[in-house]
Amino acid sequence: MAMHRQRLAVSALALAALVALAACGTVTGPGSAGSDGRGTGTGTGAVRDDPPLTGTRWGVESVTVDGRRSAAPAGAHVEIDANGRASGNYGCNRFTAEVRLDGDTLTVEPGTTTEMGCEQDIRQFETLLSRAFSGKLTAVATDSDLTLTTVNGDTITLTARPPVPLTGTRWRITTLVSGSTSSSLPAGTENKAHITFGEDGTVHGTLGCNSFRGAADVSGSTIAFGPLVTTRKMCPDPEMRLERALLAVLDGKRTAYRQVHRTLTLTAQDGEGIAASAPEE
Incomplete structure (x- = not known):
């Protein structure tokens, strides 16, 4: 069984940096993260309400390749821990990865994934997502949404997912x-x-x-x-x-x-x- 490995050297500050970059072209510095783990913008110094990039489950909403949008199966997601490791699920198979962040560019290194047998339509989506989630990606964050765009213009759309309780779920x-x-x-x-x-x-x-x-x-x-x-x-x-x-x-x-x-x-x-x-x- 293989595991898809990526290094994500990103903190909660990175999400605020991406938002700031999209809004005004300014990236916040390392000292601007608040004590609660949320980034602060350099323009006003106010703490943002956006969810932190680390410790958040980012659900994959869709992948758009060559202008054709494919909705994600339930469970497709990306999670980033405080140690800079990304892990997630393509829709059936799990993966881990290393990613390098430079400004608003994420560079996803080759990694590993499990190799379980999955339904054909899910396998097709996994192929699209795994190919899109590689190489250099431009990241844009707005509110609780995150969009990753490949050099070819294909996109991955993600949304922050809150945790759920054990009971009642x-x-x-x-x-x-x-x-x-x-x-x-x-x-x-x-x-x-x-x-x-x-x-x-x-x-x-x-x-x-x-x-x-x-x-x-x-x-x-x-x-x-x-x-x-x-x-x-x-x-x-x-x-x-x-x-x-x-x-x-x-x-x-x-x-x-x-x-x-x-x-x-x-x-x-x-x-x-x-x-x-x-x-x-």
Whole structure:
């Protein structure tokens, strides 16, 4: 499995710099970042209300190539951490990357990506996005939107996505995990499995065919699931395979959980796990 690697030497200041550049051609200096991580413009010194570039989940809205716009599938995004690493999802496969920032120009270095099998239309979008998100890109930020333009005039449009709570969110299961290996769901079962945690310590959802409910005790970084009560329908083989894989992670198991913005991972003690995403707004 490959991972798409890029170095993004950008801080929260960079977004304010891009906004300032678009407005008046001035780039703020290193000392202009406020204590809350938001950049300050050099013209007025006022703190901007734009979301910081780091620590924000940037959802990919669309990619336009040769004048043809392609809408992004749910879950396509870019995230940038405080250490200058960008990671994200092309729509199915994940990536990391290194990027160099010079003024309003981002230079995206070659990197790596996972290689899961995906639906054909998503694969086509991933090809467009991965090709556009490379080389030199001109960045323009306005309010909560970010546009990246290639030297050929193709564009990537992104929007800041706020995080969601663990409870009350319908988490769509997207990936099966076994140790360090991630795999896509069985063909034909995409978008069929989901899980929702209640504030009262309950959990319910769908395993791809049968629905389930039970108890879920969230404590620190772990979730202890009680025995799950499920319906008893017989389903086609791909759905039953998905159901068995999910029960192996959830039914009566204690899992480690990690939530980053709109992505959730659950990993049982034996290394089996799942990844899920919240719906994009």
